[in-house]
Amino acid sequence: MRVAIEGLEVALSGRTVVSGVDLLAEDGEIAGLIGPNGSGKSTLLRTVYRYLRPHAGRVLLGGTDIRSLTPAASARLVAALPQERGSDFELSVRAVVAMGRTPYKRAFAGEDRADADLVTAALEQVGMAGAGGRRFSALSGGERQRVLLARALAQDPKVLVLDEPTNHLDVQHQVELLALLRAQRRTTLLSLHDLNAAASLCDRLHVLHEGSLVASGTPREVLTPELLAEVFGVRVAVVDHPLTGDPLIAFDHRAM
Protein backbone atom coordinates (compact mmCIF):
# COMPACT_ATOMS: atom_id res chain seq x y z
CA MET A 1 0.00 0.00 0.00
CA ARG A 2 1.28 3.40 -1.03
CA VAL A 3 2.07 5.90 1.73
CA ALA A 4 2.00 9.58 0.89
CA ILE A 5 2.89 12.31 3.33
CA GLU A 6 1.78 15.77 2.24
CA GLY A 7 2.83 19.08 3.70
CA LEU A 8 3.41 17.55 7.12
CA GLU A 9 4.01 19.92 9.97
CA VAL A 10 4.34 18.90 13.62
CA ALA A 11 4.86 21.17 16.60
CA LEU A 12 5.72 19.82 20.04
CA SER A 13 5.09 22.13 22.99
CA GLY A 14 5.10 25.12 20.69
CA ARG A 15 8.32 24.22 18.85
CA THR A 16 8.09 23.19 15.21
CA VAL A 17 9.84 19.83 14.89
CA VAL A 18 8.81 18.85 11.36
CA SER A 19 7.80 21.33 8.71
CA GLY A 20 6.62 21.08 5.14
CA VAL A 21 7.59 17.46 4.55
CA ASP A 22 6.32 15.74 1.40
CA LEU A 23 7.28 12.12 1.07
CA LEU A 24 6.18 9.13 -0.95
CA ALA A 25 6.69 5.42 -0.36
CA GLU A 26 5.42 3.31 -3.24
CA ASP A 27 3.69 -0.02 -2.67
CA GLY A 28 6.19 -2.65 -1.54
CA GLU A 29 9.01 -0.13 -1.28
CA ILE A 30 11.38 0.19 1.67
CA ALA A 31 11.76 3.88 2.41
CA GLY A 32 14.48 4.94 4.83
CA LEU A 33 14.61 8.15 6.83
CA ILE A 34 18.07 9.34 7.70
CA GLY A 35 19.28 12.45 9.43
CA PRO A 36 21.10 13.54 12.58
CA ASN A 37 19.57 13.26 16.05
CA GLY A 38 16.72 15.69 16.48
CA SER A 39 16.12 16.08 12.76
CA GLY A 40 12.51 14.94 13.15
CA LYS A 41 12.68 11.30 12.00
CA SER A 42 10.87 9.82 15.02
CA THR A 43 8.35 12.64 15.04
CA LEU A 44 7.48 12.05 11.41
CA LEU A 45 7.07 8.30 11.96
CA ARG A 46 4.89 8.93 15.01
CA THR A 47 2.37 10.76 12.88
CA VAL A 48 2.12 7.71 10.61
CA TYR A 49 1.24 5.38 13.47
CA ARG A 50 -0.90 8.08 15.01
CA TYR A 51 0.89 8.66 18.24
CA LEU A 52 1.15 12.31 17.23
CA ARG A 53 -1.37 14.46 15.46
CA PRO A 54 0.10 16.66 12.73
CA HIS A 55 -0.32 20.38 13.03
CA ALA A 56 -0.86 20.66 9.32
CA GLY A 57 -0.68 18.32 6.36
CA ARG A 58 -1.80 14.74 6.17
CA VAL A 59 -0.75 11.13 5.89
CA LEU A 60 -2.43 9.15 3.12
CA LEU A 61 -2.61 5.38 3.00
CA GLY A 62 -3.48 4.31 -0.52
CA GLY A 63 -5.24 7.63 -0.98
CA THR A 64 -7.13 7.66 2.35
CA ASP A 65 -6.29 10.21 5.03
CA ILE A 66 -5.52 8.16 8.15
CA ARG A 67 -7.28 10.76 10.27
CA SER A 68 -10.53 9.79 8.58
CA LEU A 69 -10.12 6.21 9.86
CA THR A 70 -10.80 5.02 13.38
CA PRO A 71 -7.63 4.29 15.41
CA ALA A 72 -8.30 0.55 15.11
CA ALA A 73 -8.92 0.75 11.35
CA SER A 74 -5.63 2.51 10.70
CA ALA A 75 -3.84 0.06 13.04
CA ARG A 76 -5.07 -2.75 10.79
CA LEU A 77 -3.16 -1.08 7.93
CA VAL A 78 -0.09 0.26 9.74
CA ALA A 79 1.95 -1.64 12.31
CA ALA A 80 4.55 0.24 14.31
CA LEU A 81 7.72 -0.73 16.05
CA PRO A 82 8.50 2.29 18.23
CA GLN A 83 11.64 2.62 20.30
CA GLU A 84 9.86 1.58 23.50
CA ARG A 85 11.24 -1.60 24.98
CA GLY A 86 8.43 -2.64 27.32
CA SER A 87 8.57 -3.17 31.05
CA ASP A 88 8.72 -5.96 33.60
CA PHE A 89 5.09 -6.96 33.86
CA GLU A 90 5.58 -10.71 33.53
CA LEU A 91 4.34 -10.75 29.95
CA SER A 92 5.12 -13.90 28.04
CA VAL A 93 6.58 -13.68 24.54
CA ARG A 94 3.34 -15.07 23.19
CA ALA A 95 1.26 -12.46 25.00
CA VAL A 96 3.41 -9.70 23.53
CA VAL A 97 3.04 -11.04 19.99
CA ALA A 98 -0.70 -11.60 20.49
CA MET A 99 -1.03 -7.85 21.16
CA GLY A 100 -0.70 -7.49 17.40
CA ARG A 101 -4.27 -8.76 17.12
CA THR A 102 -5.61 -5.86 19.24
CA PRO A 103 -6.99 -3.78 16.35
CA TYR A 104 -8.97 -6.78 15.06
CA LYS A 105 -10.70 -7.74 18.30
CA ARG A 106 -13.91 -6.54 19.84
CA ALA A 107 -14.22 -5.99 23.58
CA PHE A 108 -14.28 -9.28 25.56
CA ALA A 109 -13.27 -11.31 22.49
CA GLY A 110 -10.69 -13.99 23.20
CA GLU A 111 -8.02 -15.35 20.94
CA ASP A 112 -9.47 -17.63 18.27
CA ARG A 113 -7.78 -20.29 16.17
CA ALA A 114 -6.87 -17.83 13.39
CA ASP A 115 -5.26 -15.44 15.87
CA ALA A 116 -3.28 -18.26 17.44
CA ASP A 117 -2.06 -19.40 14.02
CA LEU A 118 -0.99 -15.88 13.03
CA VAL A 119 0.91 -15.51 16.30
CA THR A 120 2.66 -18.84 15.82
CA ALA A 121 3.50 -17.99 12.20
CA ALA A 122 4.87 -14.58 13.19
CA LEU A 123 7.10 -16.17 15.85
CA GLU A 124 8.34 -18.66 13.28
CA GLN A 125 9.09 -15.93 10.75
CA VAL A 126 11.39 -14.12 13.15
CA GLY A 127 13.06 -17.34 14.25
CA MET A 128 11.51 -17.39 17.72
CA ALA A 129 9.29 -20.45 17.31
CA GLY A 130 8.96 -22.33 20.58
CA ALA A 131 9.86 -19.29 22.69
CA GLY A 132 6.21 -18.33 23.29
CA GLY A 133 6.25 -19.27 26.97
CA ARG A 134 9.40 -17.34 27.84
CA ARG A 135 9.26 -14.09 29.79
CA PHE A 136 9.59 -11.13 27.46
CA SER A 137 11.62 -9.10 29.95
CA ALA A 138 14.16 -11.92 30.29
CA LEU A 139 15.07 -11.88 26.58
CA SER A 140 18.25 -10.40 25.14
CA GLY A 141 18.05 -7.17 23.17
CA GLY A 142 18.18 -8.95 19.84
CA GLU A 143 15.51 -11.47 20.81
CA ARG A 144 13.29 -8.73 22.16
CA GLN A 145 13.50 -6.78 18.93
CA ARG A 146 12.63 -9.89 16.92
CA VAL A 147 9.61 -10.55 19.17
CA LEU A 148 8.45 -6.96 18.72
CA LEU A 149 8.79 -7.39 14.96
CA ALA A 150 6.71 -10.57 15.28
CA ARG A 151 4.07 -8.51 17.07
CA ALA A 152 4.03 -6.07 14.16
CA LEU A 153 3.72 -8.99 11.70
CA ALA A 154 0.87 -10.53 13.71
CA GLN A 155 -0.91 -7.23 13.11
CA ASP A 156 -0.93 -8.30 9.44
CA PRO A 157 -0.35 -4.73 8.23
CA LYS A 158 -0.02 -3.31 4.75
CA VAL A 159 2.62 -0.88 6.01
CA LEU A 160 5.42 -1.37 8.54
CA VAL A 161 6.79 1.63 10.42
CA LEU A 162 9.98 1.13 12.40
CA ASP A 163 11.88 3.66 14.48
CA GLU A 164 15.58 2.80 14.68
CA PRO A 165 14.93 -0.95 14.72
CA THR A 166 18.63 -1.83 14.84
CA ASN A 167 19.45 0.34 17.85
CA HIS A 168 21.24 -1.51 20.64
CA LEU A 169 21.65 -4.62 18.53
CA ASP A 170 25.00 -6.23 17.87
CA VAL A 171 26.15 -6.57 14.26
CA GLN A 172 24.86 -10.08 13.71
CA HIS A 173 21.40 -9.23 15.00
CA GLN A 174 21.34 -6.05 12.92
CA VAL A 175 22.06 -8.03 9.76
CA GLU A 176 19.43 -10.62 10.68
CA LEU A 177 16.76 -8.02 11.39
CA LEU A 178 17.38 -6.17 8.13
CA ALA A 179 17.23 -9.45 6.21
CA LEU A 180 13.86 -10.15 7.85
CA LEU A 181 12.57 -6.76 6.79
CA ARG A 182 13.82 -7.21 3.23
CA ALA A 183 12.08 -10.60 3.05
CA GLN A 184 8.75 -9.04 4.07
CA ARG A 185 8.20 -7.27 0.78
CA ARG A 186 5.80 -4.89 2.47
CA THR A 187 5.72 -1.13 2.21
CA THR A 188 8.14 -0.16 4.95
CA LEU A 189 8.98 3.21 6.44
CA LEU A 190 11.87 3.21 8.84
CA SER A 191 14.48 5.44 10.38
CA LEU A 192 18.07 4.26 10.58
CA HIS A 193 21.20 5.65 12.15
CA ASP A 194 23.50 3.34 10.26
CA LEU A 195 23.93 4.87 6.81
CA ASN A 196 25.50 1.73 5.36
CA ALA A 197 22.59 -0.37 6.58
CA ALA A 198 20.25 2.20 5.03
CA ALA A 199 22.16 2.06 1.75
CA SER A 200 21.88 -1.71 1.50
CA LEU A 201 18.29 -2.09 2.72
CA CYS A 202 16.31 0.82 1.36
CA ASP A 203 14.89 1.37 -2.11
CA ARG A 204 14.67 5.08 -1.47
CA LEU A 205 16.17 7.33 1.16
CA HIS A 206 14.77 10.57 2.53
CA VAL A 207 17.12 12.90 4.33
CA LEU A 208 15.76 15.04 7.14
CA HIS A 209 17.66 18.01 8.47
CA GLU A 210 16.27 20.29 11.18
CA GLY A 211 12.75 19.16 10.49
CA SER A 212 12.81 19.62 6.73
CA LEU A 213 13.28 17.15 3.93
CA VAL A 214 16.52 18.06 2.13
CA ALA A 215 16.92 15.15 -0.28
CA SER A 216 15.04 12.11 -1.60
CA GLY A 217 16.10 9.45 -4.00
CA THR A 218 17.82 6.11 -4.37
CA PRO A 219 20.71 5.51 -1.95
CA ARG A 220 23.19 6.16 -4.76
CA GLU A 221 21.56 9.49 -5.61
CA VAL A 222 21.28 10.64 -2.04
CA LEU A 223 24.42 9.42 -0.33
CA THR A 224 26.95 11.84 -1.72
CA PRO A 225 29.95 13.21 0.16
CA GLU A 226 28.61 16.75 -0.33
CA LEU A 227 25.20 16.03 1.17
CA LEU A 228 26.61 14.02 4.08
CA ALA A 229 29.07 16.81 4.82
CA GLU A 230 26.27 19.36 4.82
CA VAL A 231 23.72 17.38 6.86
CA PHE A 232 25.86 15.32 9.20
CA GLY A 233 28.98 17.48 9.24
CA VAL A 234 31.29 14.58 8.49
CA ARG A 235 33.89 13.91 5.85
CA VAL A 236 33.25 10.70 3.94
CA ALA A 237 34.19 8.79 0.84
CA VAL A 238 31.45 6.85 -0.95
CA VAL A 239 32.73 3.73 -2.67
CA ASP A 240 31.19 0.51 -4.02
CA HIS A 241 30.72 -2.27 -1.51
CA PRO A 242 33.14 -5.02 -2.58
CA LEU A 243 30.61 -7.78 -1.82
CA THR A 244 27.21 -6.31 -2.68
CA GLY A 245 27.92 -3.38 -4.97
CA ASP A 246 25.78 -1.09 -2.76
CA PRO A 247 27.13 2.34 -1.95
CA LEU A 248 29.51 2.05 1.00
CA ILE A 249 30.19 5.08 3.13
CA ALA A 250 33.66 5.25 4.60
CA PHE A 251 33.88 7.86 7.37
CA ASP A 252 36.98 9.86 7.96
CA HIS A 253 37.11 9.54 11.74
CA ARG A 254 40.17 11.80 11.94
CA ALA A 255 38.61 14.82 10.27
CA MET A 256 37.60 17.68 12.48
Next chain:
Amino acid sequence: MTALATAAEAEAEREPGARAGWVGALLGVALVAALIASVCLGSSDVPLGEVWSSVARGISGEEPVPGTRDLIVWQLRVPRALLAAVVGAGLGLVGTAVQALVRNPLADPYLLGISSGASLGAVAAIVLGAGAGGLLGLGLSSAAFVGALASFTLVWAMARRDGGFSPLRLVLSGVGIGQFLSGFTHYLVLQAGDDQQTHGVLFWLMGSLGGAQWSTLALPVAAVLLGLVVLLARARALDAMLMGDETAAGLGVDVARLRRELFVVTSVLTGVLVSVSGAIGFVGLMVPHVCRMVVGGAHRRLLPVAGLFGAVLLVVVDLVARTALPDQELPVGVVTALIGAPTLLYLLDRRLERG
Protein backbone atom coordinates in the same frame (compact mmCIF):
# COMPACT_ATOMS: atom_id res chain seq x y z
CA MET B 1 20.17 -34.64 28.62
CA THR B 2 17.87 -34.83 25.62
CA ALA B 3 14.93 -35.63 27.86
CA LEU B 4 15.75 -32.56 29.91
CA ALA B 5 16.02 -30.37 26.83
CA THR B 6 12.65 -31.55 25.50
CA ALA B 7 11.08 -31.00 28.89
CA ALA B 8 12.45 -27.46 28.93
CA GLU B 9 11.10 -26.87 25.44
CA ALA B 10 7.71 -28.17 26.41
CA GLU B 11 7.80 -25.89 29.44
CA ALA B 12 8.69 -22.92 27.25
CA GLU B 13 5.77 -23.70 24.96
CA ARG B 14 3.35 -23.68 27.83
CA GLU B 15 1.76 -20.31 28.36
CA PRO B 16 1.46 -19.05 31.93
CA GLY B 17 -2.00 -17.87 30.96
CA ALA B 18 -3.08 -21.46 30.28
CA ARG B 19 -2.98 -22.08 34.02
CA ALA B 20 -5.57 -19.37 34.66
CA GLY B 21 -8.54 -21.76 34.54
CA TRP B 22 -7.14 -24.07 37.18
CA VAL B 23 -5.91 -21.19 39.29
CA GLY B 24 -9.32 -19.56 39.10
CA ALA B 25 -11.11 -22.76 40.14
CA LEU B 26 -8.68 -23.27 42.99
CA LEU B 27 -9.16 -19.70 44.19
CA GLY B 28 -12.93 -20.15 43.99
CA VAL B 29 -12.73 -23.15 46.31
CA ALA B 30 -10.34 -21.27 48.59
CA LEU B 31 -12.74 -18.34 48.73
CA VAL B 32 -15.66 -20.52 49.81
CA ALA B 33 -13.47 -22.21 52.43
CA ALA B 34 -12.20 -18.86 53.71
CA LEU B 35 -15.73 -17.46 53.91
CA ILE B 36 -16.95 -20.49 55.89
CA ALA B 37 -13.97 -20.31 58.24
CA SER B 38 -14.50 -16.61 58.67
CA VAL B 39 -18.13 -17.11 59.70
CA CYS B 40 -17.36 -20.03 62.05
CA LEU B 41 -14.36 -18.56 63.84
CA GLY B 42 -14.19 -15.47 66.01
CA SER B 43 -14.50 -14.27 69.59
CA SER B 44 -16.75 -17.28 70.08
CA ASP B 45 -16.47 -20.19 67.68
CA VAL B 46 -19.69 -21.39 66.11
CA PRO B 47 -19.82 -25.02 64.93
CA LEU B 48 -20.41 -25.53 61.23
CA GLY B 49 -23.83 -27.18 61.74
CA GLU B 50 -25.13 -24.24 63.72
CA VAL B 51 -23.80 -21.84 61.08
CA TRP B 52 -25.69 -23.73 58.37
CA SER B 53 -29.00 -23.58 60.21
CA SER B 54 -28.51 -19.89 61.04
CA VAL B 55 -27.69 -19.12 57.41
CA ALA B 56 -30.66 -21.19 56.22
CA ARG B 57 -32.99 -19.28 58.56
CA GLY B 58 -31.40 -16.00 57.45
CA ILE B 59 -31.86 -16.73 53.77
CA SER B 60 -35.47 -17.81 54.21
CA GLY B 61 -36.08 -14.62 56.14
CA GLU B 62 -37.16 -16.30 59.38
CA GLU B 63 -36.84 -14.52 62.70
CA PRO B 64 -33.67 -15.38 64.61
CA VAL B 65 -34.31 -18.14 67.14
CA PRO B 66 -33.66 -17.00 70.74
CA GLY B 67 -30.88 -18.84 72.48
CA THR B 68 -28.97 -19.48 69.27
CA ARG B 69 -26.21 -17.40 67.75
CA ASP B 70 -28.33 -16.51 64.73
CA LEU B 71 -27.74 -12.80 65.26
CA ILE B 72 -23.97 -13.12 65.44
CA VAL B 73 -23.83 -15.35 62.40
CA TRP B 74 -26.39 -13.74 60.14
CA GLN B 75 -26.21 -10.08 61.11
CA LEU B 76 -22.50 -9.75 61.92
CA ARG B 77 -20.27 -12.44 60.55
CA VAL B 78 -21.82 -13.25 57.19
CA PRO B 79 -22.06 -9.64 56.00
CA ARG B 80 -18.59 -8.96 57.32
CA ALA B 81 -17.05 -11.93 55.53
CA LEU B 82 -18.83 -10.94 52.33
CA LEU B 83 -17.70 -7.33 52.68
CA ALA B 84 -14.12 -8.52 53.14
CA ALA B 85 -14.42 -10.57 49.96
CA VAL B 86 -15.91 -7.73 47.94
CA VAL B 87 -13.46 -5.11 49.19
CA GLY B 88 -10.53 -7.48 48.64
CA ALA B 89 -11.70 -8.22 45.09
CA GLY B 90 -12.13 -4.51 44.42
CA LEU B 91 -8.67 -3.67 45.76
CA GLY B 92 -7.13 -6.40 43.61
CA LEU B 93 -8.85 -4.97 40.52
CA VAL B 94 -7.99 -1.35 41.30
CA GLY B 95 -4.37 -2.27 41.98
CA THR B 96 -4.12 -4.10 38.67
CA ALA B 97 -5.69 -1.22 36.74
CA VAL B 98 -3.62 1.48 38.44
CA GLN B 99 -0.40 -0.41 37.82
CA ALA B 100 -1.19 -0.66 34.11
CA LEU B 101 -2.28 2.98 33.99
CA VAL B 102 0.96 4.32 35.46
CA ARG B 103 2.97 1.45 33.93
CA ASN B 104 4.55 0.79 37.28
CA PRO B 105 4.16 -2.38 39.31
CA LEU B 106 4.87 -0.44 42.50
CA ALA B 107 1.59 1.43 42.32
CA ASP B 108 -1.46 0.89 44.51
CA PRO B 109 -4.36 3.20 45.35
CA TYR B 110 -3.11 3.50 48.94
CA LEU B 111 0.52 4.27 48.07
CA LEU B 112 -0.48 6.75 45.39
CA GLY B 113 -2.58 8.73 47.84
CA ILE B 114 -5.85 7.94 46.03
CA SER B 115 -7.30 6.24 49.12
CA SER B 116 -6.24 9.18 51.29
CA GLY B 117 -8.10 11.51 48.96
CA ALA B 118 -11.16 9.28 49.16
CA SER B 119 -10.99 9.21 52.97
CA LEU B 120 -10.72 12.98 53.13
CA GLY B 121 -13.66 13.34 50.77
CA ALA B 122 -15.80 10.99 52.86
CA VAL B 123 -14.85 12.58 56.18
CA ALA B 124 -15.42 16.07 54.81
CA ALA B 125 -18.87 15.00 53.66
CA ILE B 126 -19.70 13.62 57.11
CA VAL B 127 -18.46 16.74 58.90
CA LEU B 128 -20.41 18.98 56.56
CA GLY B 129 -23.40 16.74 57.23
CA ALA B 130 -23.93 15.97 53.60
CA GLY B 131 -22.83 12.41 53.28
CA ALA B 132 -24.34 10.43 56.12
CA GLY B 133 -27.67 9.80 54.47
CA GLY B 134 -28.44 9.15 50.85
CA LEU B 135 -29.53 6.06 49.01
CA LEU B 136 -27.25 3.08 49.76
CA GLY B 137 -24.53 5.42 50.99
CA LEU B 138 -24.27 7.04 47.58
CA GLY B 139 -23.63 10.47 49.09
CA LEU B 140 -20.62 9.28 51.05
CA SER B 141 -19.27 7.31 48.11
CA SER B 142 -19.64 10.25 45.74
CA ALA B 143 -17.69 12.47 48.10
CA ALA B 144 -15.03 9.76 48.40
CA PHE B 145 -14.93 9.47 44.59
CA VAL B 146 -14.38 13.20 44.19
CA GLY B 147 -11.59 13.08 46.75
CA ALA B 148 -10.01 10.08 45.05
CA LEU B 149 -10.11 11.67 41.59
CA ALA B 150 -8.70 14.97 42.89
CA SER B 151 -5.78 13.38 44.71
CA PHE B 152 -4.99 11.03 41.83
CA THR B 153 -4.88 13.98 39.44
CA LEU B 154 -2.59 15.86 41.82
CA VAL B 155 -0.18 12.93 42.21
CA TRP B 156 -0.21 12.40 38.44
CA ALA B 157 0.68 16.04 37.79
CA MET B 158 3.44 15.94 40.42
CA ALA B 159 5.00 12.72 39.20
CA ARG B 160 4.79 13.27 35.47
CA ARG B 161 7.77 15.20 34.22
CA ASP B 162 9.18 15.13 30.71
CA GLY B 163 6.47 12.72 29.66
CA GLY B 164 7.52 9.86 31.93
CA PHE B 165 7.46 8.66 35.52
CA SER B 166 10.28 7.30 37.52
CA PRO B 167 8.90 4.67 39.90
CA LEU B 168 10.49 6.38 42.87
CA ARG B 169 9.10 9.78 41.94
CA LEU B 170 5.62 8.36 41.62
CA VAL B 171 5.68 6.54 44.95
CA LEU B 172 7.20 9.53 46.74
CA SER B 173 4.63 11.94 45.27
CA GLY B 174 1.86 9.54 46.25
CA VAL B 175 3.12 9.05 49.79
CA GLY B 176 3.75 12.78 50.24
CA ILE B 177 0.34 13.87 49.01
CA GLY B 178 -1.29 10.95 50.83
CA GLN B 179 0.28 12.02 54.12
CA PHE B 180 -0.77 15.62 53.54
CA LEU B 181 -4.39 14.62 52.91
CA SER B 182 -4.38 12.18 55.82
CA GLY B 183 -3.31 15.05 58.05
CA PHE B 184 -6.48 16.90 57.06
CA THR B 185 -8.58 13.81 57.60
CA HIS B 186 -7.12 13.34 61.05
CA TYR B 187 -7.82 16.96 61.90
CA LEU B 188 -11.41 16.82 60.64
CA VAL B 189 -12.19 13.61 62.56
CA LEU B 190 -10.85 15.13 65.78
CA GLN B 191 -12.73 18.40 65.18
CA ALA B 192 -15.97 16.53 64.62
CA GLY B 193 -15.82 15.96 68.36
CA ASP B 194 -17.99 12.90 68.81
CA ASP B 195 -17.04 10.28 71.35
CA GLN B 196 -15.82 7.85 68.72
CA GLN B 197 -12.92 9.96 67.50
CA THR B 198 -10.22 7.35 67.83
CA HIS B 199 -12.40 4.81 66.14
CA GLY B 200 -13.07 7.27 63.32
CA VAL B 201 -9.40 8.01 62.74
CA LEU B 202 -8.58 4.31 62.72
CA PHE B 203 -11.43 3.54 60.35
CA TRP B 204 -10.65 6.17 57.74
CA LEU B 205 -6.86 6.01 57.84
CA MET B 206 -6.18 2.34 58.51
CA GLY B 207 -9.30 0.69 57.18
CA SER B 208 -11.73 -1.58 58.99
CA LEU B 209 -14.45 -4.02 58.09
CA GLY B 210 -16.18 -3.61 61.46
CA GLY B 211 -19.00 -1.56 60.01
CA ALA B 212 -20.25 -4.36 57.78
CA GLN B 213 -24.05 -4.71 57.49
CA TRP B 214 -26.27 -6.23 54.86
CA SER B 215 -27.32 -2.74 53.81
CA THR B 216 -23.75 -1.60 53.09
CA LEU B 217 -23.03 -4.51 50.75
CA ALA B 218 -25.07 -3.62 47.68
CA LEU B 219 -23.08 -0.61 46.52
CA PRO B 220 -19.59 -2.16 46.69
CA VAL B 221 -20.85 -5.37 45.06
CA ALA B 222 -22.33 -3.39 42.19
CA ALA B 223 -19.24 -1.21 41.85
CA VAL B 224 -16.82 -4.15 41.84
CA LEU B 225 -18.84 -6.13 39.29
CA LEU B 226 -19.21 -3.09 37.08
CA GLY B 227 -15.51 -2.32 37.45
CA LEU B 228 -14.59 -5.87 36.45
CA VAL B 229 -16.75 -5.68 33.32
CA VAL B 230 -15.43 -2.25 32.31
CA LEU B 231 -11.81 -3.33 32.81
CA LEU B 232 -12.26 -6.68 31.07
CA ALA B 233 -13.72 -4.89 28.06
CA ARG B 234 -10.41 -3.00 27.89
CA ALA B 235 -8.16 -5.97 28.67
CA ARG B 236 -6.27 -5.84 25.36
CA ALA B 237 -5.82 -2.09 25.54
CA LEU B 238 -4.46 -2.51 29.09
CA ASP B 239 -1.95 -5.08 27.82
CA ALA B 240 -0.85 -2.66 25.11
CA MET B 241 -0.44 0.11 27.72
CA LEU B 242 2.11 -2.03 29.56
CA MET B 243 4.45 -1.74 26.59
CA GLY B 244 4.16 2.02 26.31
CA ASP B 245 1.94 4.79 24.99
CA GLU B 246 3.44 4.68 21.50
CA THR B 247 3.00 0.94 21.20
CA ALA B 248 -0.58 1.26 22.37
CA ALA B 249 -1.26 4.03 19.88
CA GLY B 250 0.28 1.92 17.12
CA LEU B 251 -2.10 -0.90 18.05
CA GLY B 252 -5.08 1.35 17.57
CA VAL B 253 -5.69 2.22 21.23
CA ASP B 254 -6.93 5.74 21.89
CA VAL B 255 -4.46 6.25 24.72
CA ALA B 256 -5.74 9.60 25.99
CA ARG B 257 -9.31 8.30 26.18
CA LEU B 258 -8.31 5.02 27.81
CA ARG B 259 -6.32 6.93 30.41
CA ARG B 260 -9.29 9.14 31.23
CA GLU B 261 -11.54 6.09 31.54
CA LEU B 262 -9.08 4.35 33.83
CA PHE B 263 -8.80 7.48 35.97
CA VAL B 264 -12.55 7.46 36.48
CA VAL B 265 -12.89 3.69 37.02
CA THR B 266 -10.11 3.52 39.58
CA SER B 267 -11.40 6.61 41.38
CA VAL B 268 -14.98 5.34 41.48
CA LEU B 269 -13.87 1.94 42.78
CA THR B 270 -11.52 3.44 45.34
CA GLY B 271 -14.18 5.91 46.44
CA VAL B 272 -16.82 3.21 46.96
CA LEU B 273 -14.39 0.83 48.71
CA VAL B 274 -13.07 3.53 51.03
CA SER B 275 -16.57 4.68 51.91
CA VAL B 276 -17.44 1.19 53.23
CA SER B 277 -14.10 0.03 54.62
CA GLY B 278 -11.76 3.01 54.97
CA ALA B 279 -8.33 3.13 53.39
CA ILE B 280 -6.98 -0.41 53.46
CA GLY B 281 -3.41 -0.40 52.21
CA PHE B 282 -1.14 -2.71 50.25
CA VAL B 283 -3.73 -5.27 49.08
CA GLY B 284 -3.81 -3.50 45.72
CA LEU B 285 -0.03 -3.67 45.60
CA MET B 286 0.50 -7.29 46.53
CA VAL B 287 -2.37 -9.00 44.74
CA PRO B 288 -1.51 -8.11 41.12
CA HIS B 289 2.13 -8.98 41.75
CA VAL B 290 1.44 -12.46 43.02
CA CYS B 291 -1.18 -13.09 40.34
CA ARG B 292 1.12 -11.96 37.51
CA MET B 293 3.75 -14.40 38.69
CA VAL B 294 1.22 -17.23 38.48
CA VAL B 295 -0.90 -16.47 35.39
CA GLY B 296 1.23 -13.90 33.55
CA GLY B 297 0.59 -10.24 32.81
CA ALA B 298 -2.15 -10.43 30.15
CA HIS B 299 -5.22 -8.75 31.63
CA ARG B 300 -7.95 -11.00 30.28
CA ARG B 301 -6.79 -13.66 32.70
CA LEU B 302 -5.09 -11.46 35.24
CA LEU B 303 -8.12 -9.34 36.15
CA PRO B 304 -10.51 -12.12 37.26
CA VAL B 305 -7.70 -13.96 39.05
CA ALA B 306 -6.61 -10.76 40.83
CA GLY B 307 -10.20 -10.17 41.93
CA LEU B 308 -10.54 -13.69 43.33
CA PHE B 309 -7.16 -13.67 45.03
CA GLY B 310 -7.84 -10.25 46.55
CA ALA B 311 -11.11 -11.60 47.95
CA VAL B 312 -9.46 -14.67 49.49
CA LEU B 313 -6.62 -12.60 50.89
CA LEU B 314 -8.79 -10.02 52.60
CA VAL B 315 -11.18 -12.60 54.07
CA VAL B 316 -8.22 -14.43 55.58
CA VAL B 317 -6.53 -11.23 56.75
CA ASP B 318 -9.76 -10.11 58.40
CA LEU B 319 -10.07 -13.47 60.13
CA VAL B 320 -6.53 -13.05 61.45
CA ALA B 321 -7.26 -9.47 62.52
CA ARG B 322 -10.30 -10.64 64.50
CA THR B 323 -8.73 -13.66 66.16
CA ALA B 324 -5.00 -12.91 66.60
CA LEU B 325 -5.39 -11.19 69.97
CA PRO B 326 -7.58 -12.82 72.62
CA ASP B 327 -9.70 -9.84 73.70
CA GLN B 328 -9.15 -7.29 71.02
CA GLU B 329 -9.79 -6.81 67.35
CA LEU B 330 -7.09 -5.31 65.14
CA PRO B 331 -8.13 -2.98 62.31
CA VAL B 332 -7.68 -4.98 59.13
CA GLY B 333 -5.43 -2.26 57.69
CA VAL B 334 -2.93 -2.89 60.48
CA VAL B 335 -2.53 -6.48 59.36
CA THR B 336 -2.31 -5.60 55.63
CA ALA B 337 0.36 -3.02 56.47
CA LEU B 338 2.33 -5.59 58.46
CA ILE B 339 2.41 -7.89 55.43
CA GLY B 340 2.38 -5.24 52.70
CA ALA B 341 5.03 -2.74 53.77
CA PRO B 342 7.83 -5.33 53.79
CA THR B 343 6.57 -6.51 50.39
CA LEU B 344 6.85 -2.95 49.11
CA LEU B 345 10.38 -2.61 50.47
CA TYR B 346 11.38 -5.86 48.82
CA LEU B 347 9.92 -4.83 45.46
CA LEU B 348 11.44 -1.36 45.68
CA ASP B 349 14.83 -2.84 46.47
CA ARG B 350 14.60 -5.23 43.54
CA ARG B 351 13.61 -2.51 41.12
CA LEU B 352 16.24 -0.01 42.22
CA GLU B 353 18.84 -2.73 41.95
CA ARG B 354 17.87 -3.34 38.33
CA GLY B 355 18.06 0.41 37.70
